[in-house]
Amino acid sequence: MSVIPTNWAHLPFFRDDWPRIAKALRDDTRQILPPEHQRFQALDLTPPDNVRVVIMGQDPYPTPGHAHGLAFSVEPDVRPLPRSLNNIYKEMREDLEDAPDNGDLRFWAAQGVLLLNTVLSVPAGEANGHKTLGWQSLAHQVLKEVSHRPTAFVLWGKQAQALAPHISSPKTGANKEDGHLMIETAHPSPLSARRGFFGSRPFSRINTWLAARGEPEINWTTA
Template sequence: MSRRLVGSCREEPIQTGCTGIHSSGEGSLYNMFGNDWDEVLQQETQADYFNNIRYALAAEYKTQTVYPPKEDLFSALKLTPYHKVKAVIIGQDPYHGAGQAHGLSFSVRPGVRVPPSLKNIYKELQDDLGVPVPKHGSLIHWAEQGVLLLNAVLTVREGQPNSHQGLGWQTFTDAVIRELNERTEPMVYMLWGSHAQKKGAFINRDKHLVLESTHPSPLAAHRGFLGSRPFSKANDFLVSQGIKPIDWTIPEN
């Protein structure tokens, strides 16, 4: 996306009430996520680049169909507080089809057809841990246990993958990874594909476990993702650090 989009529609930044990016009142910026991420990311949400994102998104949501819906923009950070993160799974940008994206990387709401990449994630999950393949694509159960499902870019135009690559989101999500890296407790990073692996530059591999493979998309999954056993490796590491393992089994309801 062209950078000139950032300067458009300057009279009114995006408004999403208590569920997303706020437009008025300094206090609203301090309760954007509703948990400890507000304090951790305070410097980012007050930065000029973040304000530019707000204005750019205001124009985009007015003139384009943008996913996820405003109320789901920060679902990953809201569902998984900073102090509870055990693992991070980084996606590229949201699904760009109607009704798919809801703010969590690779996840879709129940009732939405499971996308191909997630089907391969489920296949690897079954092969790795022997758990049944879920009938839906919601990964909220993971998020609530401490799996941060973060896309590198948090928004996208309908039918236009990578359309918000130039909006500034990478600066924000880089900051998220840097802040996690500074936390005392070790965690697991699952970096699937080249876009996710760029975030590896901000991770101390002496403290954290970094699991890298190809992307789980049908084009790449057979070149390294399938058979990589990331879920058992993650739990083995967590247990070795005295941290409760993740229940990767997806409940049916």
């Protein structure tokens, strides 16, 4: 069984939902992605107190060898990049004039960027194959947990934007920087990227917001 991430173990999900989901995963005879030891890697790498930015994804890449537990991220040797990630990098080059050399985004996680999928497992070759297991309650609880202080939330596409009600307002002060930064645009997939994702400049907007709060900017481009 996947090891529960220590810093998030207090969430009710791990008491109320995880035992049932874990059994369903054990009973599923298909190849399940990502590998079991990486299933909670997004939470392992970014504890609650470190979260400054949340980027929500849908479910893991269904291609074996791609998913490693972080939304949109892939193992460093994956070529070509998944199409959504390739579009993310296209927008980053327009926004920041640079992008990472590969698709491994763990260095973002180390800086406080939580890359969380709404569903944390998928059968190989079957996108959305585990959408009915009940993973969504974990995403809801994580969003509520990190909402207690000002955070940048990136919600790409309608599925991610449907999670907005689970983001509560922090205790606000006199400045707008004391509230959340909400970036809601089209998804970076090839089907929708030209409907508002391209040109949205999310990376510089986040860094401008962080700088206004007196926080270090995110190094988006160089591992």
